[in-house]
Structures are given as C-alpha cells and as structure tokens.
Amino acid sequence: MVGVAILGTGAIARIHADGYKAFDQRCEIRALCDVYPEKAEALAKEKALSKVSCFEDYKSAVSQSDIDLVSICLPPSAHAETAVYALQAGKHVLLEKPMARSLEECDRILEAAAISGKNVSVVSQNRFQTPMMRLKQVIDSHEAGKILHAAANSYWWRGQNYYDLWWRGTWEKESGGCTINHAVHHADLLLWLLGMPESVSAFFTNLNHHNSETEDFSTSILRYADGSVAQLTASLVHHGEDQELIFQGEKARISFPWRVAASVALENGFPERDENTEARIDAVYQSMNPLQYEGHAAQIENLLSAVETGEELLVDGNAGRRTLELIFGIYKSAQSGDRVQFPIASDDPFYKAETMLTLLPRFHEKTMSKDNFSTTSISLGRKG
Ligand SMILES: NC(=O)c1ccc[n+]([C@@H]2O[C@H](COP(=O)([O-])OP(=O)(O)OC[C@H]3O[C@@H](n4cnc5c(N)ncnc54)[C@H](O)[C@@H]3O)[C@@H](O)[C@H]2O)c1
Known part of the structure; x- marks a missing residue:
C-alpha cells in the first residue's frame, strides 16, 4: 500500500x-x-x-x-x-x-x-484522454503523411477577479500568465506529438486582466528542423474556451476534437474530397479502445x-522540463523581439528565475490580493 x-x-x-x-x-x-x-x-x-x-x-x-x-x-x-x-x-x-x-x-x-x-x-x-491517445496513434501511423503545419489553440476565459488570488498574476510566484499556466497543457501535447522545435518567435501582451503583471495572451511560431511549422496561441480572453489541436499533413487534416478531412487535387489544382483516405484514417483512430481511466x-x-x-x-520530469524550455523560449522571444534557438543554455538570463524577473515586463501592477476564494470549483479544459 x-x-x-x-x-x-x-x-x-x-x-x-x-x-x-x-x-x-x-x-x-x-x-x-x-x-x-x-x-x-x-x-x-x-x-x-x-x-x-x-x-x-x-x-x-x-x-x-x-x-x-x-x-x-x-x-x-x-x-x-x-x-x-x-x-x-x-x-x-x-x-x-x-x-x-x-x-x-x-x-x-x-x-x-x-x-x-x-x-x-x-x-x-490531457495526454491521458481517449481522444488524445487516439490522435497520437493516428500521427504515429503516418497515415496523414508528413505534418506540415500544426495549430494549438489554447483558448481559455478567466474573469478579472481570477487574478485576485495572492499568488496569481505575479512573475515571481506564478512564473507567468496564460502561456505557462494554461497553454502549458497544449505545449506539452504539441511536443509529445511532434517533438521539440529548433526555434520560436513570439509575441505577448495583456489584453484584459488589469490586476496581473503577466500576459493574458501570447502567440508563437515554432519552426522545426524538417521545415514544418507550428503555432501556439495562449489566451484568457476567449469566450467558449474552444481549445483545439489541428494538424495539417500532406495527405489529411486531423485534429482534437476529432475531425479528419482529406483532399486530392483536381486537374486544375483545386481540391476534391478524398473519402477513402478519410475512412482509412478514421479506422486507425477508432481502432484504439477507450481508456479505463x-x-x-x-x-x-x-x-x-x-x-x-x-x-x-x-x-x-524531463517532459515537464522540455515543455518549460519551450515556454521560457516564448517569453524570451516575446521580451526581446528576437527568434530564440533551442536549447536555452545555463548562462542564458532566461535559464534562472532571478534574471528573468529583471527582464520581463510588468503589464499591470497587481493591486488586489485575496488569501483565499470561498469556492474551490474549477474547470480543467476541453476533454474532446
Ligand atoms: N492540472 C491542472 O489542470 C491544474 C488546474 C489547476 C491548478 N493547477 C496547478 O496546481 C497548483 C495549485 O493550484 P490551485 O488552483 O489548487 O491553487 P490554490 O491556491 O487553490 O491551492 C494551493 C494551496 O496551497 C496552500 N499553500 C500555499 N503555500 C503553501 C506552503 N508553503 N505550504 C503549505 N500550503 C501552502 C494554499 O493555502 C492553498 O490552499 C498550481 O501549480 C496550479 O498551476 C493545475
């Protein structure tokens, strides 16, 4: 026991x-x-x-x-x-x-x-969800062909008062905003499904959370060694929280929540639906039994x-670290305006919390701080 x-x-x-x-x-x-x-x-x-x-x-x-x-x-x-x-x-x-x-x-x-x-x-x-495990099975089967583009939309919505809790909305205690605390899920999934990119270019801002030093929006372009591209967008201002991961392969589009679409070219280059490829890929997706837990x-x-x-x-722990290497790369790129190459070296200011803290912008001053909320009810994001 x-x-x-x-x-x-x-x-x-x-x-x-x-x-x-x-x-x-x-x-x-x-x-x-x-x-x-x-x-x-x-x-x-x-x-x-x-x-x-x-x-x-x-x-x-x-x-x-x-x-x-x-x-x-x-x-x-x-x-x-x-x-x-x-x-x-x-x-x-x-x-x-x-x-x-x-x-x-x-x-x-x-x-x-x-x-x-x-x-x-x-x-x-979120890795431990049936739709996500099935999506991984499809990507690993290569039935959709080489993945050319991926979009991870980490769309969440939080009220202004979300940041009233004492540790939230500070670089020092929360270590960032929606990129590190919400898109961390989608960043982990992206890296699990596609691996680590070579570099990242990013932008961040605070659109509508006035009691937070940190970002409530970021968007990043990840470039891979094989020439493919992924985009990761993190937001706390998206009503409906329509989180999704969409992969465009050479042969088909596949996604969480599950949808498959495939095209072949007509004589003039315009698309025609390829139902055979869609059916073959859907069969790979459906072939995995649902998880017990x-x-x-x-x-x-x-x-x-x-x-x-x-x-x-x-x-x-290595997977947890790899996800944060991407996220601190996003913060470094967004802060400096430069494209950031991986890995982040141990003498880089974005390797240590103390040096990052001196460089990162305070979008707003945190003026309201509560010890506790009276409710413990939270939502954990889209399940499929
Ligand atoms: N996996 C997910 O989807 C998910 C969802 C929500 C939160 N989280 C993570 O879980 C962690 C906690 O988040 P939460 O929303 O439960 O926060 P919370 O504030 O509701 O709970 C944290 C608790 O820790 C206590 N605490 C703080 N410092 C302490 C210390 N030094 N010793 C003992 N107790 C201490 C606080 O009093 C509080 O009760 C964070 O890292 C957050 O990012 C993960």
Missing part, C-alpha cells in the same frame, strides 16, 4: 484526492498539508479521508515514515523547494504543472530525482505502477 501526502489543499488537490481514492486497494492518503490548517481539515472531511493527519508545515507531512509518495498541489513558486525536499527524503513525487519557475529549478528537481532514484511525474492530464486518475495510475513495478512514466 503506497502512503500518500498531498501538499496544498486548494482547488486542484480535490482532483488528486479523487484520483488516489479511485485506487484505494493500492494507495492511501495519509497526510494533508496547508498553511491554512482548516483547509486541510475541510478536504479530509469533504473526501471522507478517515486515516489522514493534517499538517501546517510541509516538511513534517513529507517526513512521516508511512509516506511514500507526495502530491505537490502548491503555487508554482513552492514547487522546486518542496519537490527537492521530498525526493531527498526518499519519496516519489507527483508535481502539478508548471514543473517549476525556471529551467534552473527543473534541473535541481531532476538532479534530486537522479540521486534518490525516485520517480517524479509532472501533471499533464482518464485525466489525473489515469496519470496517478501510471505513477503507482511506476512505484510498484517500475513501469515507465508517460510524463516524467
């Missing part, structure tokens, strides 16, 4: 608690920690966690001898310190996105994991299997 501690008992901790509870023959939540102890106690009550102890100090929660695995559901500025502490204490770690505030912090986490030999998995629950629960199952049997993690 894997003993679990959850650090931070705000909004996302509830999804983690449900995930572990789905595997109650294999793991048990034994510790909850929050600087507001009443929040930890409320979560224990809400999820009927009868065997938990509640802590205010994360070190006490992590150090309990019956804890094997630590779920980190804290603001981004606390991720590196707590992950390194847990790994050094010999515990496995499930770390909420974004992995950390900088590549330097990611490298500290990866080093601690390598020394301890424990697993670190960075949350990217999806989202956080499925990622937790993957981590439990890694702990129990050494099964490979679908989203490890």
Whole structure:
C-alpha cells in the first residue's frame, strides 16, 4: 500500500484526492498539508479521508515514515523547494504543472530525482484522454503523411477577479500568465506529438486582466528542423474556451476534437474530397479502445505502477522540463523581439528565475490580493 501526502489543499488537490481514492486497494492518503490548517481539515472531511493527519508545515507531512509518495498541489513558486525536499527524503513525487519557475529549478528537481532514484511525474492530464491517445496513434501511423503545419489553440476565459488570488498574476510566484499556466497543457501535447522545435518567435501582451503583471495572451511560431511549422496561441480572453489541436499533413487534416478531412487535387489544382483516405484514417483512430481511466486518475495510475513495478512514466520530469524550455523560449522571444534557438543554455538570463524577473515586463501592477476564494470549483479544459 503506497502512503500518500498531498501538499496544498486548494482547488486542484480535490482532483488528486479523487484520483488516489479511485485506487484505494493500492494507495492511501495519509497526510494533508496547508498553511491554512482548516483547509486541510475541510478536504479530509469533504473526501471522507478517515486515516489522514493534517499538517501546517510541509516538511513534517513529507517526513512521516508511512509516506511514500507526495502530491505537490502548491503555487508554482513552492514547487522546486518542496519537490527537492521530498525526493531527498526518499519519496516519489507527483508535481502539478508548471514543473517549476525556471529551467534552473527543473534541473535541481531532476538532479534530486537522479540521486534518490525516485520517480517524479509532472501533471499533464490531457495526454491521458481517449481522444488524445487516439490522435497520437493516428500521427504515429503516418497515415496523414508528413505534418506540415500544426495549430494549438489554447483558448481559455478567466474573469478579472481570477487574478485576485495572492499568488496569481505575479512573475515571481506564478512564473507567468496564460502561456505557462494554461497553454502549458497544449505545449506539452504539441511536443509529445511532434517533438521539440529548433526555434520560436513570439509575441505577448495583456489584453484584459488589469490586476496581473503577466500576459493574458501570447502567440508563437515554432519552426522545426524538417521545415514544418507550428503555432501556439495562449489566451484568457476567449469566450467558449474552444481549445483545439489541428494538424495539417500532406495527405489529411486531423485534429482534437476529432475531425479528419482529406483532399486530392483536381486537374486544375483545386481540391476534391478524398473519402477513402478519410475512412482509412478514421479506422486507425477508432481502432484504439477507450481508456479505463482518464485525466489525473489515469496519470496517478501510471505513477503507482511506476512505484510498484517500475513501469515507465508517460510524463516524467524531463517532459515537464522540455515543455518549460519551450515556454521560457516564448517569453524570451516575446521580451526581446528576437527568434530564440533551442536549447536555452545555463548562462542564458532566461535559464534562472532571478534574471528573468529583471527582464520581463510588468503589464499591470497587481493591486488586489485575496488569501483565499470561498469556492474551490474549477474547470480543467476541453476533454474532446
Ligand atoms: N492540472 C491542472 O489542470 C491544474 C488546474 C489547476 C491548478 N493547477 C496547478 O496546481 C497548483 C495549485 O493550484 P490551485 O488552483 O489548487 O491553487 P490554490 O491556491 O487553490 O491551492 C494551493 C494551496 O496551497 C496552500 N499553500 C500555499 N503555500 C503553501 C506552503 N508553503 N505550504 C503549505 N500550503 C501552502 C494554499 O493555502 C492553498 O490552499 C498550481 O501549480 C496550479 O498551476 C493545475
């Protein structure tokens, strides 16, 4: 039985608690920690966690001898310190996105994991959705031909008051705006499906969130070694949150949410629908059985299997770091106006949080700060 501690008992901790509870023959939540102890106690009550102890100090929660695995559901500025502490204490770690505030912090986490030999998995629950796994199967089958262009539209909508929470809307604590905290999901998916680009050119701004230093809109062009191009747009001003990933292959267009369209050229070059190719690709998509578990629960199952049997993690610390390398490349390009080549070197100002902080623009001054919201209800984005 894997003993679990959850650090931070705000909004996302509830999804983690449900995930572990789905595997109650294999793991048990034994510790909850929050600087507001009443929040930890409320979560224990809400999820009927009868065997938990509640802590205010994360070190006490992590150090309990019956804890094997630590779920980190804290603001981004606390991720590196707590992950390194847990790994050094010999515990496995499930770390909420974004992995950390900088590549330097990611490298500290990866080093601690390598020394301890424990697993670190960075949350990217959207990989663990049936439509996304099926889309990957189609891309890997090459039935759509070489991918020429991809568009990842990370469209979300948040009210002005979203940024009133104390840690949000600051480069220092949240480490960025919608690019690092919302499009992190779509950036991870893009890199999982297509790999890392050679370079990125980006633009960012704040269109309509006046209590935030950080961006609420960015758009980026990613260039790949084989000449193909991807676009990633991150937004918090898109009503309807129509998130999508669209791939234009030589032979067909495929996407999340699922749609396939294929064209062949008429004698004059104009398109004619290619229903045979569409049917062949759709058959590849439909051939994969639906996943038994999806989202956080499925990622937790993957981590439990890694702990129990050494099964490979679908989203490890290197994947979490790679996504942030793209995102810090976006921030560097948007700040400098230059095209940024990968990798980002360790002497680059965009490798460390401290140096990034001196360069990044403050779009607005954060003037309103609340300790807590009264509701813990959140939405996690489009599922298919
Ligand atoms: N995977 C997803 O789709 C998803 C969705 C929402 C949030 N998140 C991520 O989860 C993390 C937490 O987000 P949230 O929305 O749950 O935030 P939240 O503010 O609702 O919860 C964070 C909790 O941590 C507590 N806390 C802060 N510092 C602490 C410390 N040093 N020690 C102990 N407790 C401390 C706070 O009191 C709060 O209760 C963030 O990294 C966020 O990006 C991920």
